[in-house]
Amino acid sequence: MIADDIWGKLLWAGLNLTADDLPVTQAGLFYPLELVRAVTLTWLFSGQRSDEIARLRVGCIRWQHDGQTIRGDATDVLAQDTVCLLDVPTHKTGTAFTKPIDSLM
DSSP: OOOHHHHHHHHHHHHTOOGGGSOEETTEESSOHHHHHHHHHHHHHHOOOHHHHHTOOTTOEEEEETTEEEOTTOSSSOGGGOEEEEEEOOBTTBOOEEEEEOTTO
16 A cells, blocks of 8 residues: 555656656666656556556557447547546466556556
């Protein structure tokens, strides 16, 4: 369990991440800021462990409305009426699973 005050600090730091927060080598940033932001927000809003995040594939997010799958770019359904689903692949000790996550993802 993470205390609410600590979680608030982590959430604020993740949402306000800048290039100045990242370590720099002689060649520049070790990882692109956009990649670090994407992994940070995935960790914050999906509740997955780092090894599960590393195995996620492109297209692992699905949207659902009234039990029907919809495209992520659909304009006829309001975002608050949809459920965002994350497909997590199989790992060495468990099977693949799908979980609802925050639509910010």
